[in-house]
Amino acid sequence: xxxxxxxxxxxxxxxxxxxxxxxxxxxxxxxxxxxxxxxxxxxxxxxxxxxxxxxxxxxxxxxxxxxxxxxxxxxxxxxxxxxxxxxxxxxxxxxxxxxxxxxxxxxxxxxxxxxxxxxxxxxxxxxxxxxxxxxxxxxxxxxxxxxxxxxxxxxxxxxxxxxxxxxxxxxxxxxxxxxxxxxxxxxxxxxxxxxxxxxxxxxxxxxx
Amino acid sequence: xxxxxxxxxxxxxxxxxxxxxxxxxxxxxxxxxxxxxxxxxxxxxxxxxxxxxxxxxxxxxxxxxxxxxxxxxxxxxxxxxxxxxxxxxxxxxxxxxxxxxxxxxxxxxxxxxxxxxxxxxxxxxxxxxxxxxxxxxxxxxxxxxxxxxxxxxxxxxxxxxxxxxxxxxxxxxxxxxxxxxxxxxxxxxxxxxxxxxxxxxxxxxxxx
DNA sequence: ACATGTGAACTGCTTCACAGCG
DNA sequence: CGCTGTGAAGCAGTTCACATGT
Numbered sequence: 001x002x003x004x005x006x007x008x009x010x011x012x013x014x015x016x017x018x019x020x021x022x023x024x025x026x027x028x029x030x031x032x033x034x035x036x037x038x039x040x041x042x043x044x045x046x047x048x049x050x051x052x053x054x055x056x057x058x059x060x061x062x063x064x065x066x067x068x069x070x071x072x073x074x075x076x077x078x079x080x081x082x083x084x085x086x087x088x089x090x091x092x093x094x095x096x097x098x099x100x101x102x103x104x105x106x107x108x109x110x111x112x113x114x115x116x117x118x119x120x121x122x123x124x125x126x127x128x129x130x131x132x133x134x135x136x137x138x139x140x141x142x143x144x145x146x147x148x149x150x151x152x153x154x155x156x157x158x159x160x161x162x163x164x165x166x167x168x169x170x171x172x173x174x175x176x177x178x179x180x181x182x183x184x185x186x187x188x189x190x191x192x193x194x195x196x197x198x199x200x201x202x203x204x205x206x207x208x
Numbered sequence: 209x210x211x212x213x214x215x216x217x218x219x220x221x222x223x224x225x226x227x228x229x230x231x232x233x234x235x236x237x238x239x240x241x242x243x244x245x246x247x248x249x250x251x252x253x254x255x256x257x258x259x260x261x262x263x264x265x266x267x268x269x270x271x272x273x274x275x276x277x278x279x280x281x282x283x284x285x286x287x288x289x290x291x292x293x294x295x296x297x298x299x300x301x302x303x304x305x306x307x308x309x310x311x312x313x314x315x316x317x318x319x320x321x322x323x324x325x326x327x328x329x330x331x332x333x334x335x336x337x338x339x340x341x342x343x344x345x346x347x348x349x350x351x352x353x354x355x356x357x358x359x360x361x362x363x364x365x366x367x368x369x370x371x372x373x374x375x376x377x378x379x380x381x382x383x384x385x386x387x388x389x390x391x392x393x394x395x396x397x398x399x400x401x402x403x404x405x406x407x408x409x410x411x412x413x414x415x416x
Numbered sequence: 417a418c419a420t421g422t423g424a425a426c427t428g429c430t431t432c433a434c435a436g437c438g
Numbered sequence: 439c440g441c442t443g444t445g446a447a448g449c450a451g452t453t454c455a456c457a458t459g460t
Contacts, residue, residue, distance in 0.1 A: 242431080245430080
């Protein structure tokens with residue numbers, strides 16, 4: 001749960017050098033037992049009677065989540081969402097470096113955005129391999145997403161973040177995450193329709 | 209699960225007028241029993257020995273998900289992500305209309321983007337109420353997200369879609385969804401770190 | 417005394433298996 | 439005969455409760 005890592009980052013400002021499972025729980029909207037189970041699954045980081053050292057726990061989580069190294073990311077699709085992602089500083093801060101950008105539109109080919117030259121999709125496989133890309137972000141129109149995903153997988157990339165509003169199938173040895181804003185909005189509409197505000201609530205967040 | 213609705217939309221091109229639970233399952237990456245359970249939870253839409261009528265099921269799901277009406281959406285934050293969302297046609301197609309845009313930057317105040325005039329955040333509460341906003345999308349920098357969320361809730365909006373990379377707390381009678389791209393990438397990094405490609409896979413999608 | 421770490425009970429969801437209807 | 443709808447079994451993840459260590 002990379003959520004904890006974020007919580008720690010927020011907590012380190014002003015809070016003491018130690019946090020209890022209860023504090024983390026209140027912050028994260030869960031229970032203290034939940035927090036302890038989650039963390040204990042990876043090892044024993046806490047000190048009994050005290051809690052968890054913020055700094056220690058943060059370092060441990062960074063190691064577990066693989067944030068102690070840099071990841072090479074390719075962005076496929078330089079449309080509205082793609083360009084927004086290029087300038088999303090939170091990525092770089094967390095060790096995710098966008099090293100390559102591809103697009104099918106010849107008009108965009110060769111243009112430089114955020115210091116990155118847009119390459120043609122026909123050079124996708126070659127580029128992914130040459131730049132040793134770890135993670136591919138698909139920000140193409142829905143129609144192109146499936147084909148792109150297939151090519152990305154064939155080129156040997158084993159992690160895909162999909163922003164296109166289509167379901168994508170990948171081999172079991174490829175990690176896939178989909179961010180579908182329409183689905184999220186529909187979830188909210190559903191909640192409102194069921195009568196949030198009457199007695200029941202809905203609060204969903206995706207975790208690691 | 210609004211995922212089914214999307215699948216139906218994709219299936220309606222070319223496929224027959226009827227689908228079996230097995231077909232939906234393969235498309236959605238689950239099992240036939242799962243599909244039947246999910247759908248049966250809201251009623252009996254299928255015909256035994258045949259399957260589900262694509263058109264009938266789609267209409268039923270639209271009703272359940274509240275997509276038979278239009279939802280009034282406000283966008284708070286007209287930065288990179290915000291502007292990308294404004295031109296995201298999939299929203300409008302699904303009945304989500306962005307009716308108001310707010311931003312704190314005086315330079316953007318009054319400018320028109322995608323046919324929407326940017327208003328100052330100080331008029332947030334007034335605007336939300338006047339335009340009878342159903343859903344607020346928070347696309348502000350991380351630092352401002354919490355304050356904005358609080359004001360939105362106080363103004364009576366009961367559904368929030370948060371794009372800022374911070375955890376937000378809302379009363380139980382407010383529906384909240386968070387789209388955190390950094391968390392998604394971290395999830396992928398974690399999967400790669402654990403050795404996807406060895407024997408285990410990770411495939412996560414958020415549903416309704 | 418305080419807060420972790422963990423076995424035990426529990427809850428909710430997924431899978432199985434089959435009766436029933438077209 | 440095929441596929442749905444659903445009770446029953448199985449499983450994973452959460453909550454409870456307490457023993458243990460500082």
